[in-house]
Every structure is written in C-alpha cells, then in structure tokens.
Amino acid sequence: MVKNVPVLDLDAIIDDPGTRIIVCCGSGGVGKTTTAAALGLRAAERGRCAVVLTVDPARRLAQSMGLSELDNTPRPIAGVGGEGNGKLYAMMLDMKRTFDEIIEAHADPERARQILTNPFYQSLSSSFSGTQEYMAMEKLGQLRRSGEWDLIIVDTPPSRSALDFLDAPERLGRFLDGRFIRMLTAPAKAGGRSAFKLLNAGFGLVAGALTKLLGAQVLKDLQMFVSALDAVFGGFRARAEQTYKLLQAPGTAFLVVAAPERDAMREASYFVERLAEERMPLAGVVINRVHRSPAAVLSAARSTAAAEDLESRGEHELTSAVLRLHADRMQLAAREQREQDHFTSAHPTVPVARVPAMPEDVHDLDGLREVGTLLAAQ
Numbered sequence: 008m009v010k011n012v013p014v015l016d017l018d019a020i021i022d023d024p025g026t027r028i029i030v031c032c033g034s035g036g037v038g039k040t041t042t043a044a045a046l047g048l049r050a051a052e053r054g055r056c057a058v059v060l061t062v063d064p065a066r067r068l069a070q071s072m073g074l075s076e077l078d079n080t081p082r083p084i085a086g087v088g089g090e091g092n093g094k095l096y097a098m099m100l101d102m103k104r105t106f107d108e109i110i111e112a113h114a115d116p117e118r119a120r121q122i123l124t125n126p127f128y129q130s131l132s133s134s135f136s137g138t139q140e141y142m143a144m145e146k147l148g149q150l151r152r153s154g155e156w157d158l159i160i161v162d163t164p165p166s167r168s169a170l171d172f173l174d175a176p177e178r179l180g181r182f183l184d185g186r187f188i189r190m191l192t193a194p195a196k197a198g199g200r201s202a203f204k205l206l207n208a209g210f211g212l213v214a215g216a217l218t219k220l221l222g223a224q225v226l227k228d229l230q231m232f233v234s235a236l237d238a239v240f241g242g243f244r245a246r247a248e249q250t251y252k253l254l255q256a257p258g259t260a261f262l263v264v265a266a267p268e269r270d271a272m273r274e275a276s277y278f279v280e281r282l283a284e285e286r287m288p289l290a291g292v293v294i295n296r297v298h299r300s301p302a303a304v305l306s307a308a309r310s311t312a313a314a315e316d317l318e319s320r321g322e323h324e325l326t327s328a329v330l331r332l333h334a335d336r337m338q339l340a341a342r343e344q345r346e347q348d349h350f351t352s353a354h355p356t357v358p359v360a361r362v363p364a365m366p367e368d369v370h371d372l373d374g375l376r377e378v379g380t381l382l383a384a385q
C-alpha cells in the first residue's frame with residue numbers, strides 16, 4: 008500500500024465560503040451524480056445555499072429529490088435538515104431547452120423562430136455529440152451569473168471519457184466556426200470585394216455539388232440556419248471562453264470521481280493531468296464503491312486453504328462456502344488496492360477520499376446523507 012497519501016477533506020471544501028463551484032467529473036457509472044447530490048445535501052445541511060446541477064440522475068434518485076420534471080430551472084428540495092439556514096436546490100439539465108433559450112436571448116424574435124424551426128438546428132440541438140457538455144457549461148455560467156446560490160455543484164454528462172467535458176465545448180465551437188460553415192456564409196459576407204471572388208466561385212461549385220447531394224430545399228434550410236446562427240455565434244464562443252475562465256478561477260474545485268478499477272483509475276489519471284495542463288484547480292480524487300472486508304485478518308490464501316481442507320474431507324459444506332466467499336472478497340479488495348496504488352504512486356500529492364460500496368443503490372436523501380458522511384469521514 009502506498010503510504011502518506013494526502014487526505015481529501017471535503018468538509019473543509021464545502022464549508023469554505025470561497026468555494027463557489029464544485030465540478031464532479033469522471034468516467035461513466037462511477038458515481039458522479041451520486042457524489043454531486045450527496046455533497047450538495049451535506050453542504051446545505053451545514054448551512055450553505057447550494058444548487059446541484061445534475062445531468063442524468065437515476066430515475067429513483069430524481070424522484071426522491073422531487074426532480075420528476077425536466078423543467079430546466081432549479082427547484083428547492085424538501086427534507087433538508089441541519090441547524091443553519093442552508094438550502095438545497097436541484098435541477099436536471101435539459102440540453103435542448105438550454106440551447107433554445109440561448110437562441111431566444113440572442114436573436115430577434117423572427118430570426119429566433121427561423122433558427123428554432125430549422126431542421127438542422129433541431130438535430131444539432133438534440134443530438135450533436137458535445138452539445139450536452141456545452142449546455143452543461145452554459146447552464147453553469149447562467150447559475151453563477153444569477154448570484155442566487157453561494158455554492159454550485161455540477162454533475163457532468165455521462166460521456167464515456169471524462170475528458171469530453173473539457174473538450175466537447177471547443178469541438179462544438181470549432182464546428183460552428185468551421186470551414187464548412189464559413190464557406191456557406193461567405194457569399195453573404197463577402198459583398199462585392201474582389202478578394203472574395205475566388206471564394207465565391209469555389210462556393211458556387213460546392214453549392215452545386217451540395218444541391219445535387221442534398222436537394223435545393225435542404226441546402227436552403229442549411230444556409231438559412233447557418234447565416235442565422237452566425238448572428239448568435241460570437242456569443243457562443245465568448246460564453247464558452249468565459250465559462251472556461253470560471254473553471255480556472257480559485258473558487259472552483261474539481262473532484263475527479265473514480266471506481267477502484269483499471270479503466271476508471273486510468274481515466275482519472277488522464278483527467279488529473281489534463282486539469283494541471285489547463286490550470287484548473289483540482290481538489291482531489293474520490294474513489295467510490297471500494298470493497299473492504301470486515302474480517303481482513305484472515306488472508307485470502309489461508310481462507311482458501313482452509314476451504315480446500317474441509318472440502319477434501321467432505322465436511323462442513325457451509326463453512327467452506329463462507330471461506331471461499333471471504334477469499335473472493337479479499338482478492339477483490341487486493342485488486343482494488345493495487346489499482347489505487349498505481350494511481351497514488353503516479354500522483355502522490357493528489358488528495359484522496361474513499362467511499363465504500365454500499366449494499367444498495369443510493370436512491371433517497373437518507374442514502375445521500377450517508378454517502379456525504381462517508382465522504383467527509385476520511
């Protein structure tokens with residue numbers, strides 16, 4: 008076991024009034040949503056006015072928090088205890104609605120209508136990979152600007168790779184700013200300037216080919232969408248950049264959530280390195296769903312040997328089954344420990360908190376409260 012791994016003190020982080028944003032990231036299924044909700048509840052019960060921006064809460068968890076509706080605004084959560092005046096709000100991200108709201112806020116009504124009803128917009132806003140990540144960041148920016156909460160906890164989309172959260176908005180920006188789009192919009196922009204003549208000729212060719220490929224109506228839709236979006240554009244990029252800066256600010260704390268398994272720990276490693284490159288403040292790593300054995304004094308090897316002995320004599324079947332189960336559990340714990348050691352020896356200064364695997368899914372406030380207690384009790 009790697010010694011002297013710094014301990015992640017989550018109460019110190021959520022109690023610090025300087026902490027304004029906590030971002031929970033990590034690969035799929037490791038417990039990001041659970042961690043975000045548990046920290047939100049704990050922060051509220053310790054006196055803060057917190058909002059949790061969830062992306063994909065499991066249905067039972069969402070129901071128990073009263074989040075059965077996707078209405079894209081934070082709702083107060085009932086049943087929050089504690090002695091202070093803390094409050095907990097939560098919302099589920101509606102990516103398309105968020106996108107629509109940006110369009111509505113930045114384009115005049117006629118142009119907004121043109122964009123919103125355009126088939127290309129409809130597919131971009133509901134399915135483009137990266138749109139969810141972009142909109143999560145956009146929503147974070149909105150919540151922060153509203154100034155209504157003193158702590159915002161962000162859950163990140165269920166992408167396969169944790170890095171998508173940082174990369175996707177730029178990808179979307181690149182797409183919206185890409186050559187393809189510039190080519191389509193060039194004729195409108197170029198006016199009569201001679202330098203653009205060549206480009207226009209090129210566009211004619213491309214448009215000709217596209218018309219054949221897509222049909223005239225579709226091409227018209229596409230062009231209209233692109234030139235209408237162009238008006239909102241500057242807005243898009245500038246906001247993505249602003250939110251990026253927000254993520255780099257000292258009031259932000261990134262938590263990388265991981266399960267003690269090879270892929271998740273490797274993903275956590277990449278993410279930690281990437282945050283350092285981007286100068287984004289890492290608070291630490293939460294290793295979730297760790298298996299421990301309450302009878303660790305008996306090793307896997309001795310347990311297996313004893314089971315074999317009993318089996319060879321054909322006695323005490325139940326006892327040997329229990330011994331085998333214990334051996335499996337000890338082996339799992341050892342495997343998990345090795346994965347954690349890999350990580351901590353590569354990143355010896357990164358604070359770590361461990362949360363044990365609970366016997367059941369976490370699907371209500373009591374469960375979240377328990378996870379919060381476990382997160383804080385390192």
Ligand SMILES: Nc1ncnc2c1ncn2[C@@H]1O[C@H](COP(=O)(O)OP(=O)(O)O)[C@@H](O)[C@H]1O
Nearest residue numbers: 035036037038039040041296363364365368369
């Ligand atoms: N420590 C834990 N013990 C037991 N179950 C857990 C634990 N943490 C999370 N879970 C369960 O694992 C599932 C996935 O968790 P979730 O937070 O939705 O992951 P993610 O948001 O990273 O995809 C959920 O059903 C949740 O209740």
Ligand SMILES: [Mg+2]
Nearest residue numbers: 039040063165
């Ligand atoms: Mg999730």
